[in-house]
């Protein structure tokens with residue numbers, strides 16, 4: 001059933017954004033479908049999942065850069081969003097100082113600019129050339145840019161890319177301290193489970209749909225989590241155990257080979273209570289590593 005795709009206010013004031021059965025369809029296939037979650041003030045929600053799983057697409061849905069083709073997304077009226085995208089369209093041949101980077105997308109007074117740089121620990125780099133920044137400094141500059149406008153919701157698409165392990169840890173600490181200091185909600189995309197486990201209230205595992213979710217503790221202790229990620233720190237390489245596969249056209253193939261328009265209500269990955277999604281389903285019928293990857297691969301060059 002198609003629902004309104006206009007942004008409405010979420011059900012409660014503490015909910016900054018709320019997605020209900022949201023889906024995005026492009027070129028005849030669903031990039032993500034059936035996505036349900038919300039972000040409250042002061043909450044850190046982290047999306048994890050393999051390449052092409054729809055994490056960035058889901059983040060763009062949440063902030064309204066993309067409109068859902070199915071389902072609905074509700075945002076608090078007047079919601080202020082600070083977005084750190086995965087890629088920035090910067091002409092690296094042009095000189096650009098940190099000060100100018102901070103003001104690229106709109107005016108910003110000196111007080112707020114300086115406060116943002118101070119809170120990310122890079123005040124001394126205000127006149128530095130952006131192209132000369134280290135990976136960690138650059139990510140801090142992007143964070144500073146996002147927090148300078150005092151957002152209610154920060155959306156950080158892989159905020160530690162290009163940062164070494166010690167730097168990652170410091171950046172995640174910084175993100176947590178921003179949440180504590182401002183009370184904003186944070187939607188984060190990460191490939192790093194180790195860090196995610198320490199800093200997140202809710203982990204949502206995506207693979208074209210929500211596979212599982214819960215608190216890091218619940219997820220990390222579950223047999224499902226261990227099967228999913230093994231002992232690997234990184235999500236870059238892992239195998240995914242599913243009892244059903246999402247086909248490129250959005251239909252679902254089940255373990256017995258049958259194909260339906262939607263997942264079955266009792267498909268284990270789709271519990272919706274927001275907690276305790278550390279299922280112990282029987283995935284023994286098969287282990288189809290790459291099923292989703294193949295589906296996602298369609299349409300790529």
Ligand SMILES: Nc1ncnc2c1ncn2[C@@H]1O[C@H](COP(=O)(O)OP(=O)(O)OP(=O)(O)O)[C@@H](O)[C@H]1O
Nearest residue numbers: 026027031050051052053054055056057058296299
């Ligand atoms: N505008 C578009 N038109 C068609 N396909 C798209 C479009 N945008 C994204 N896709 C496809 O949608 C899928 C999900 O992309 P998305 O960037 O959301 O994945 P991701 O989980 O963030 O991946 P990664 O970890 O690699 O960044 C990919 O297969 C991508 O090629």
